[in-house]
Amino acid sequence: MEELYADLVVIGSGPAGQKGAIQAAKLGKSVVIIEKYPTPGGSCLHSGTIPSKSLREAILNLTDFHKKSYYAKQEVPAYDISINDLNYCLNQVTEEQVGQFQKQFERNEIKWVQGLAHFEGPNQIAVLDENHHLTHMVTGEKILIATGSKPRNPKNVPFDKERVLDSTRLLSIDQLPKKMIVLGGGIIGSEYASFFAALGTEVIVVDKKEQILPYLDKEIGMHLQNALGTIGLKFLGNREFEEITRHPDRVELRFSDGMVLKGDVLLYALGRVANVDHLHIENVGISVDSKGYIPVNALFQTIVPNIYAVGDVIGGPSLASTSMEQGRLAARHAFGAETHHFPTFYPIGIYTIPEISSCGYTEEQLKKLGFRYEVGRAYYYEISKNTIAGNDPGMFKILFHADTLEILGIHIIGREATEVIHIGQVAMTFNAKIDYFIDQVFNYPTYAEGYRIAALNGFNKVKHRK
Ligand SMILES: Cc1cc2nc3c(=O)[nH]c(=O)nc-3n(C[C@H](O)[C@H](O)[C@H](O)COP(=O)(O)OP(=O)(O)OC[C@H]3O[C@@H](n4cnc5c(N)ncnc54)[C@H](O)[C@@H]3O)c2cc1C
C-alpha cells in the first residue's frame, strides 16, 4: 500500500475531473487523479460524447450522406458498411484522445492512480484494486468528486450484449441492426436513432411525451421531426410501455393496449444515474438528493467545504462542455484564484442528423415570461453556402426584444449549427443587439450568413427599419 499526499485529489478522469486537475496544477498545486478505468477520459471518451460523435462522423462520411442530398435526383452509389468499418474509426479516435490526455497529465505533473476510490474521511481517500485490495491511501487538502454518470439500468429490463442495450452496450454490438426500437426521445435516443436511420436501419423512437426532444424551441422541434422523417425515422409519442421481452431472434416492446413493437435491438435511453455507489460519501456526512445527485452550492462545494463535486454527478445540465467548466471553476475557487459564477447562457449542441444548437430563451419561454419579442428567420435554402454544399434542410431563428433589439435566443438546426452557434453566443454575451449582424461584414459564402439573413428578416418586422 502506497501513501500519497496532494493539494488536490480528483476522483474521476472525465471532462470535469481532467479540467479541475489541470487548473489546479496550473495554479502550482500538487494533484493526484484517481480513476477506476485503466485509461483517462471518463464515460465522455469511452462510452458517451466522443464515441457517439465519432460514429456520427463515420456514418456521414461512409454513407456519403451530404452527397446524397445534393444529388437527390440522381443515383447514388450503393454502400455496404459493416460494424468493423465504424469500429475502426471509433478506436482510432479513442486511442488518439487517450494519448493526448496522458501527455497532458504528464506535462502538468499530475499523478495518475488507477483504482476505485472511496472516502475514509474528509481529507482521506482509499483506493482499491479490482480484487478489493487497498493499494493507496491518498490525503488531500481539497477533494474534487468528478465520478460522472452511467446509463440507468432498471432491474426489470432484460439488458444483454446483443438485443436489449443501453448507450454503452450499443457500442459493442457485432452487427448492424435492420430494425431498431429506441425507447426515449431525449438527447441520447434521438441522436442514436438518427445515426442508425441514416445508415439505413428501420428505426422507431417511442416516448411518453408528444414530441421528440420536447424542451427544444417548438418550431425547431417540428423542423427536426420533419427532417428525421425524410431519413425514414418514425416517432411514436404519448406512449408508455409496459414490458420489454427478449427472444433469441428479436426483442419486443409491449404496451398496455396490446400493441407490440418488434425489433432486432432495443436501445433503452431513459436517462442516466450518478456514480456514487462506491464512494461512501456517507463517511463524510454527504448524502445525495432525491434524484441521486450530490448537492452543491453555486461554487460547486458540497456540504463539506473542502470537498467539491462537478460534472454529471451533480445532475443537469450533464454535458461534457459544462462539466469541463465546472471542474475548472471549482479548482480555482478551492485554491483562492479569481473566479466567477457559471454562465447563465451557454450553447447546447444536439448532434442529431441534422444537428441543432441553441443558446438563450426559446419562443415558448419568452411568451411565458411576457417578453415583447420579435423573430427573425433564415431558411437554409436562402444561404448560398448551403446551396453549394448540398442543399440540406435547416433554419436560423433569432429571438430579440421588440423594443431594445437585444438578442434573447438563438436556435439553429442544420449543417454546422453546433459550430456557428458560437457567433451568436458571443454576441449575446456582449449584449449585442440584432443590428450587430446587419452592420458587420461577414465572409461570403458561409453558413454564418444565416445570422445576417435572419437579422434582416426580423429587423424588417419592427419599427426601427434601416
Ligand atoms: C451517448 C452520449 C453522448 C453524449 N454526447 C455529448 C455531447 O455531444 N456533448 C456534450 O457536451 N455532452 C455529451 N454527453 C454528456 C457527457 O458525456 C457527460 O456530461 C460527461 O462525460 C460528464 O463528464 P464527467 O467528468 O462528469 O463524468 P464522466 O465522463 O462520466 O467521467 C467520470 C469518471 O469517473 C470514474 N469513476 C467513477 N466512480 C469512481 C470511483 N469511485 N473511483 C475512481 N473513478 C471513478 C469513471 O470511471 C469515469 O471515468 C453525452 C453522453 C452520452 C452518454
Ligand SMILES: NC(=O)c1ccc[n+]([C@@H]2O[C@H](COP(=O)([O-])OP(=O)(O)OC[C@H]3O[C@@H](n4cnc5c(N)ncnc54)[C@H](O)[C@@H]3O)[C@@H](O)[C@H]2O)c1
Ligand atoms: N449532445 C449532447 O449534449 C448530449 C448527447 C447525449 C447525451 N447527453 C446527456 O445525457 C443525458 C441523458 O440522456 P437521455 O436521452 O438518456 O435522457 P433524457 O432524460 O434526456 O431523455 C429521456 C427521454 O425519455 C422519455 N421517457 C422517460 N420515461 C419514459 C417512459 N417510461 N416511456 C417512454 N419515454 C419515456 C422522456 O420523455 C425523455 O424524452 C442528457 O440529459 C444529456 O445531458 C448530452
